[in-house]
Structure formats: C-alpha cells, structure tokens
Amino acid sequence: MVKAAAILAATLFSAAAVQAETCRQALALGLDVSGSVDAQEWQLQVEGLARALNAPEVQQAFLAMEGAPVSLAVYEWAGDASPRTLIGWTAIRSRDDLADVQAQLRTQIRVPHGPGTAMGEAMRYGGALLAQKPECWRYTLDISADGKSNMGPRPERVRFDAALADVTINGLIVSTGSDMADPAAVARELDMLERYFHGAVIKGFGAFVERARNYSDYERAMTRKLLKELQTVTVGWLDMPDQATWNTPH
Structure with a gap:
C-alpha cells in the first residue's frame, strides 16, 4: 500500500512538472530545396543539420535551462505552394530528443519541388508554424537560401506581417560555388x-x-x-529591449 502510494505520488509529481514546464524558445528552421539545390546539395544540407544537432556545444546550449526546453521544428521550402514539414514541433529536453530528431532527418526522402524561390511564402509558412506555440518566451525563424526570392510575396513586406510581429528572423546563406570555386568570387556572391x-x-x-x-x-x-541563437536566449533574455523597438522597418 505504501509502495503504491509512493508510485502514485511520483507519477503525479512528474505530470505536474511537465504541465508547469516553460518553453523558452520556439525555433523553426526553413531549408531551401528550390531548383538551384540538387540532390547532393539537399543531402549535404539535411545531413549538415543533423550533425550540427549532434555537436556537443550545441547540445549543451539546447539543454542549458532545465524545465525550460527549446521547441524545434524543421521544414523545407521552394518556389511552389507546398512547403513541407520534416520535423514537427519537438520539445528538446534531453540528448535522446536530439538523437530522435537526427534520426528523423536521416530518414527523409527528397521530393520534387518547383524551380523557383518563393522566400516570402517560406517565411509565412514558418510564421504559421510558430503560431502553434503560443506559450514560448521567444520565437525564432531561420531561412536558409542560396539565392534571392524570385516569385511569390515579397519577403521585405512579409517580414512585417502581423503573424511575424514577435518573431526574430535569421538567415543562413550558401554560395552556389563548388569546393574549387575562386574564394574571391564566393566572397562577392555571399556579400x-x-x-x-x-x-x-x-x-x-x-x-x-x-x-x-x-x-x-x-x-x-x-x-x-544554432549556438548564437540558443546562447542569446539563455544569456540575454532578461536584458531584451521593449518589443515595440524590435520590429520597426528600417
């Protein structure tokens, strides 16, 4: 009887702890799979993300605040009207959670997408994903791309949509040059x-x-x-300026 009561108490305590848990950051990663990204580059992108999630310093940053995990989602986008979610919202509470995300990424299969680059649409899709996590302290959207938007809604307007008002948008840009490309040409392209x-x-x-x-x-x-984003939230949350100053167009 005493043992059963102890098990019940532990179960109730665990349930209460999960219920009281705080999401410190919702992080949505949008991967470019437009026509400029071939099959090998798609694989390098997905595998590169999986390996980045396995880096010890990244894992430490994800797990830096016990009881306040980061929620992570990953999607891919191109030029058509069909961005695709690869990893639905996952609360990262342990290294096992990160390992599960890596395993899911490595089982993904490349599917055909349109040839264009609809970055504004990709941003709206990411904003809709982030809206599914209303309880988080902070919202971050990442857009990876190797070129400019050339179709769909203009990103310079989309980024100030009401749905993205409280969202920080970062970028990861990739040169289309090969390993043998002239470094100066790569630098000019990235600039x-x-x-x-x-x-x-x-x-x-x-x-x-x-x-x-x-x-x-x-x-x-x-x-x-990832290190910049996760460490900024962990260290700098209490020093953040008033939200009204974040989203003013320049």
Whole structure:
C-alpha cells in the first residue's frame, strides 16, 4: 500500500512538472530545396543539420535551462505552394530528443519541388508554424537560401506581417560555388546575398546572417548559427529591449 502510494505520488509529481514546464524558445528552421539545390546539395544540407544537432556545444546550449526546453521544428521550402514539414514541433529536453530528431532527418526522402524561390511564402509558412506555440518566451525563424526570392510575396513586406510581429528572423546563406570555386568570387556572391538578406529578410532582436562557402560547409555554418541563437536566449533574455523597438522597418 505504501509502495503504491509512493508510485502514485511520483507519477503525479512528474505530470505536474511537465504541465508547469516553460518553453523558452520556439525555433523553426526553413531549408531551401528550390531548383538551384540538387540532390547532393539537399543531402549535404539535411545531413549538415543533423550533425550540427549532434555537436556537443550545441547540445549543451539546447539543454542549458532545465524545465525550460527549446521547441524545434524543421521544414523545407521552394518556389511552389507546398512547403513541407520534416520535423514537427519537438520539445528538446534531453540528448535522446536530439538523437530522435537526427534520426528523423536521416530518414527523409527528397521530393520534387518547383524551380523557383518563393522566400516570402517560406517565411509565412514558418510564421504559421510558430503560431502553434503560443506559450514560448521567444520565437525564432531561420531561412536558409542560396539565392534571392524570385516569385511569390515579397519577403521585405512579409517580414512585417502581423503573424511575424514577435518573431526574430535569421538567415543562413550558401554560395552556389563548388569546393574549387575562386574564394574571391564566393566572397562577392555571399556579400551580395548578405546585403539582400539584411534589406529584405532578417529582422528582430539580435537578428543576423550566417554564411556557408558551399553546401559542404553547411554543417559548420549551421553549428555556429544554432549556438548564437540558443546562447542569446539563455544569456540575454532578461536584458531584451521593449518589443515595440524590435520590429520597426528600417
């Protein structure tokens, strides 16, 4: 009888702890799978994300606040009207949760998408995903891309949609050059794309653009980007400025 009561008490305590749990950040990652991304580059992108989630420093950042996990979702986008969710919202409470996300990423199969780059549509899709997590402290949307938007709603307008008002949008840009490309040409391409992202895509508190020299460099760039995002929330939440100053168009 005493043992049964103890088990019941432990179960109730565990349930209450989960119910009281706080989501410190909702993080949605949008991967570019438009016509400029071939099968090998798609695989490098998905595998690069999986490996970034396995980096010890990234795992430590995800798990830095016990009782206040990060919720993670991953989707892919292109130029058609069918962005696809790869990983639904997952609360990251342990390394096992991160391992489950990595395993799910590695079982994904590439599907055909339109040839264009509808970045504004991708941003709206990410905003709709984030709206499913109304209880989180902070909302972050990541857009990976290797080119400018060339169809659909204009991202420079979409980023100030009401649905994205409280969302920080960051970017991860990738050069289309190969491993053998001239470094100066790669730098010029990334400079151009970074200016575009600053002018049309990113916004919010601490928003930034991370750069990858090519898709083979995606793992390194994604690792750096995740660390910046997760550490900003862990360390800087109490020092954040008033929300009214975050989303003012420049």
